[in-house]
Amino acid sequence: MNLNIDHRYCVIMCGGVGSRFWPMSRTDMPKQFLDFFGTGRSLLQQTYDRVLPVCGADHIILVTNKDYYDIIRRQLPDVKSSNILLEPARRNTAPCVCWAAHHIIALDPEAAIVTLPSDHLILKERAFLEALDEGFRFVESTDSLLTIGIKPTSPHTGYGYIQLGHEVTDWPGIRKVKSFTEKPNREMAEIFLHSGEFYWNSGMFLWKASTILNAFNQYAPEIASLFNAGADNYATPREPEFIEKNFQNANSISIDYAIMEKASNVYVKTADLGWSDLGSWKALYDASPKGQAGNVTQNCKVLATDCRRTIFATEGDKIIVAAGLNDYIIADTGKALLVYPIADEQKIRTVVNEVKDRFGEEYV
Amino acid sequence: MNLNIDHRYCVIMCGGVGSRFWPMSRTDMPKQFLDFFGTGRSLLQQTYDRVLPVCGADHIILVTNKDYYDIIRRQLPDVKSSNILLEPARRNTAPCVCWAAHHIIALDPEAAIVTLPSDHLILKERAFLEALDEGFRFVESTDSLLTIGIKPTSPHTGYGYIQLGHEVTDWPGIRKVKSFTEKPNREMAEIFLHSGEFYWNSGMFLWKASTILNAFNQYAPEIASLFNAGADNYATPREPEFIEKNFQNANSISIDYAIMEKASNVYVKTADLGWSDLGSWKALYDASPKGQAGNVTQNCKVLATDCRRTIFATEGDKIIVAAGLNDYIIADTGKALLVYPIADEQKIRTVVNEVKDRFGEEYV
Numbered sequence: 001m002n003l004n005i006d007h008r009y010c011v012i013m014c015g016g017v018g019s020r021f022w023p024m025s026r027t028d029m030p031k032q033f034l035d036f037f038g039t040g041r042s043l044l045q046q047t048y049d050r051v052l053p054v055c056g057a058d059h060i061i062l063v064t065n066k067d068y069y070d071i072i073r074r075q076l077p078d079v080k081s082s083n084i085l086l087e088p089a090r091r092n093t094a095p096c097v098c099w100a101a102h103h104i105i106a107l108d109p110e111a112a113i114v115t116l117p118s119d120h121l122i123l124k125e126r127a128f129l130e131a132l133d134e135g136f137r138f139v140e141s142t143d144s145l146l147t148i149g150i151k152p153t154s155p156h157t158g159y160g161y162i163q164l165g166h167e168v169t170d171w172p173g174i175r176k177v178k179s180f181t182e183k184p185n186r187e188m189a190e191i192f193l194h195s196g197e198f199y200w201n202s203g204m205f206l207w208k209a210s211t212i213l214n215a216f217n218q219y220a221p222e223i224a225s226l227f228n229a230g231a232d233n234y235a236t237p238r239e240p241e242f243i244e245k246n247f248q249n250a251n252s253i254s255i256d257y258a259i260m261e262k263a264s265n266v267y268v269k270t271a272d273l274g275w276s277d278l279g280s281w282k283a284l285y286d287a288s289p290k291g292q293a294g295n296v297t298q299n300c301k302v303l304a305t306d307c308r309r310t311i312f313a314t315e316g317d318k319i320i321v322a323a324g325l326n327d328y329i330i331a332d333t334g335k336a337l338l339v340y341p342i343a344d345e346q347k348i349r350t351v352v353n354e355v356k357d358r359f360g361e362e363y364v
Numbered sequence: 365m366n367l368n369i370d371h372r373y374c375v376i377m378c379g380g381v382g383s384r385f386w387p388m389s390r391t392d393m394p395k396q397f398l399d400f401f402g403t404g405r406s407l408l409q410q411t412y413d414r415v416l417p418v419c420g421a422d423h424i425i426l427v428t429n430k431d432y433y434d435i436i437r438r439q440l441p442d443v444k445s446s447n448i449l450l451e452p453a454r455r456n457t458a459p460c461v462c463w464a465a466h467h468i469i470a471l472d473p474e475a476a477i478v479t480l481p482s483d484h485l486i487l488k489e490r491a492f493l494e495a496l497d498e499g500f501r502f503v504e505s506t507d508s509l510l511t512i513g514i515k516p517t518s519p520h521t522g523y524g525y526i527q528l529g530h531e532v533t534d535w536p537g538i539r540k541v542k543s544f545t546e547k548p549n550r551e552m553a554e555i556f557l558h559s560g561e562f563y564w565n566s567g568m569f570l571w572k573a574s575t576i577l578n579a580f581n582q583y584a585p586e587i588a589s590l591f592n593a594g595a596d597n598y599a600t601p602r603e604p605e606f607i608e609k610n611f612q613n614a615n616s617i618s619i620d621y622a623i624m625e626k627a628s629n630v631y632v633k634t635a636d637l638g639w640s641d642l643g644s645w646k647a648l649y650d651a652s653p654k655g656q657a658g659n660v661t662q663n664c665k666v667l668a669t670d671c672r673r674t675i676f677a678t679e680g681d682k683i684i685v686a687a688g689l690n691d692y693i694i695a696d697t698g699k700a701l702l703v704y705p706i707a708d709e710q711k712i713r714t715v716v717n718e719v720k721d722r723f724g725e726e727y728v
Contacts, residue, residue, distance in 0.1 A: 023685075301722075303722065305711075314701065318700060318701065319719060320702075321387075322704065323703070324708070330701070332701050336684070337682065337683070338684075338686075339689065339694060340686065347669075347687075358665075
C-alpha cells in the first residue's frame with residue numbers, strides 16, 4: 001500500500017572532500033568518485049544504482065560542490081543537470097539538507113526524502129531496500145525524523161552511536177532515539193557494543209520535506225531563515241543565482257548537530273546492511289576481500305613475498321612488487337606514493353598537510 | 365711526451381641490459397641511460413664527458429645494441445652516427461671488443477684504445493685521467509693488455525679480483541697480473557682484502573688495436589676468424605651489412621674469459637678512482653650522498669618518518685611519503701613499483717622474471 005511512492009525522493013550528498021585516503025583520494029578526486037573495489041562503479045555510482053529502484057532517476061537529487069560537476073556528469077551521465085545542486089562553498093551537511101528539502105518541496109509539497117552519503121559501502125542491498133521502504137512508510141505516515149541505525153559489530157571509536165529508546169507501536173523495526181553519542185572512547189565503545197542498546201549512526205536519514213523544514217525552523221532558525229528567504233526561487237531558473245549569493249552565509253554545521261541531536265521527534269530504523277563508512281584504510285581493509293596472507297589488492301596486480309595484512313592500491317595497469325611488509329598501506333598514484341603502517345593511518349591527515357606545505361597544493 | 369695522442373681512441377660499451385635496478389632500469393631503458401644522481405647527465409653521458417678530453421669526440425666509438433640507437437642519439441647528439449656501432453644481437457663483451465678493434469684499426473693502424481663500461485661511477489676524475497694517460501703510454505710503448513685495477517675498500521663478493529704480480533721496471537703504477545678470480549665467497553674476499561695483493565677488476569682496459577687483435581687470433585680463434593673475414597668492410601659503407609650477417613654467429617663470451625684470463629702479456633694499472641660498478645641497489649646506496657637517518661633520495665621529493673637506510677627512487681615530480689621502513693628499496697616508475705628489503709636484492713632478478721611471466725614483457 002505504497003500510496004506515496006510517486007512522492008519519494010532521494011538526496012545524495014556527494015560534495016565531501018577527504019584526505020584520509022590520500023593519495024588515492026585528492027581534493028580534485030574525493031573518495032566518493034573512486035572505485036575502490038574494482039567493480040567498475042565508483043562509490044557514488046554504487047549509491048545511485050542502489051537507490052534507483054526506490055525513487056527513479058527523476059527523483060534523485062545530487063548535492064555537491066561546484067568543483068565536482070564535471071566528474072558527476074561523467075560518472076552519472078543519465079542524471080539531468082537540473083537534478084544536480086551545486087554548492088558554491090563547503091558548509092557541512094545541514095545547509096545541504098535544508099536547500100535540498102526546499103528544492104524538492106517546490107517540486108512536490110508532499111515529498112518524502114531519503115538523504116544518503118555517497119561514499120559508504122552497503123553489501124546487503126535487499127535489506128537496504130527493505131529498510132528504506134519501511135522508513136519511507138513510517139515518515140510518510142508520521143511527522144518524524146528517521147535515521148538508519150546499524151547494529152554494531154565492533155567497539156568502533158570513529159562512529160557516532162545512537163541509544164535506542166522504546167519501540168514504536170505497529171512499527172516493529174523502529175525505535176525512539178534516546179540519545180546520540182559522537183565518537184566514544186574505547187572503553188565507552190566497548191560498553192555500548194555489549195549493552196545491545198546502542199547502534200551506529202549511518203548518516204542515512206528519512207523525513208518528509210515539510211517535516212525537516214519545520215525542524216529547521218524550530219532548531220536551526222538561522223539556517224532556516226536564510227533558505228526560507230529564497231522560497232520563490234527553488235526549482236526555477238533563479239535558484240542558482242539565489243544560492244550563489246546566499247549559500248556561503250549559511251553556518252557550517254552537520255545535520256546531526258543542527259537538528260537530530262535537538263529534535264524530539266527523532267526515530268531510528270535498526271538494520272543490518274553489511275555497512276561500512278569506509279572512513280579509513282583500516283575500514284577499507286576490513287571491508288575488502290582478502291587474498292593470500294590477508295593481503296588486499298585494490299585494482300592492481302601485485303607480486304607480494306612475505307607480506308601480511310597489507311593493502312595495495314594503485315592506478316591503471318601498474319604493478320607492485322613487494323616483500324617483507326606487515327600491516328602496511330601501499331597506495332600509489334601518478335603524483336604520489338604512500339608507504340605507511342596501517343596502525344599509524346590517523347597521522348595521514350597531518351602528513352597530507354605537510355605535503356601541501358612542502359611540495360605544493362597540486363599533490364593533495 | 366704523448367707523441368701518440370692523435371692515435372688514442374675510446375670504446376664505450378653501452379649495449380648492456382640489466383634487471384638489477386628494475387623497475388628504474390628496464391629492457392628499453394637500461395641502467396647506463398639513467399641519471400641516478402640527479403646531476404642532469406646519465407651514467408653514459410658522464411662516461412662520455414669524462415673521456416672526452418682524453419680522445420676527443422671523433423675518437424670516441426660507442427658500441428651498443430641496435431635497440432638503443434635512438435636513446436644514444438638523444439643523450440649524445442654530438443656523436444656522429446658513424447661513431448656508433450650497432451650490434452644486431454647480444455653477445456657479451458668479447459665480440460664487441462673485437463669488432464671495435466677492427467673498426468678502429470681500419471681507421472688508424474697505430475691506434476691505441478681504452479675500452480670502458482658505460483654504467484660505472486667514477487668520483488675521482490683527475491685520478492682517472494692520470495691513470496688513462498699512464499695506461500696509454502704503457503700500451504703504446506709495449507705490446508701489452510692492460511686492465512685498470514681498483515684498490516678494494518671492502519670484501520665485496522660481487523666483483524672480480526686481480527692478483528698483483530711484480531712491478532714493471534720504469535712503470536711504478538703498473539704490475540704484472542698473476543691471476544684473476546671471479547666473485548669469491550665472503551671468506552675468500554676477506555683474505556683478498558687484507559692481503560693487499562688483490563685489486564678489483566674494473567672492466568676498463570687499454571691496448572693497441574693490433575695487440576688485442578693478435579690476442580684474439582691466439583686465444584679466441586673462432587671469434588677472431590669470424591671478424592677477420594670482414595677485414596675489407598670495416599669503416600666502409602659495407603660494414604653494417606657484414607655485421608648484420610655475421611655478428612650473431614659470434615660466441616657469447618666476456619673479454620675477461622676469452623682473453624684476459626688466458627693471455628700472458630696482461631698487466632694492471634692500480635688506481636684509486638672513487639669507483640663503483642653500481643651493480644646493485646646496495647652499491648648505489650653506498651655511492652650516494654646520505655640524508656637524514658642514512659636515507660638516500662634519488663631524484664625525488666620524500667617525506668620520510670621513522671625510516672632508516674632506505675633508498676627512495678621515482679620519476680618526474682612524484683613525491684613519496686613513507687614511514688617505518690628500515691633498509692628498504694622504494695623504486696617507482698610509471699609501470700611498476702618495487703618495495704623491497706635491500707638485504708634481499710639478489711632476489712630481484714628472479715622477481716623480474718616472475719613479473720615477466722605473470723604480467724607480460726612490457727613491465728621489464
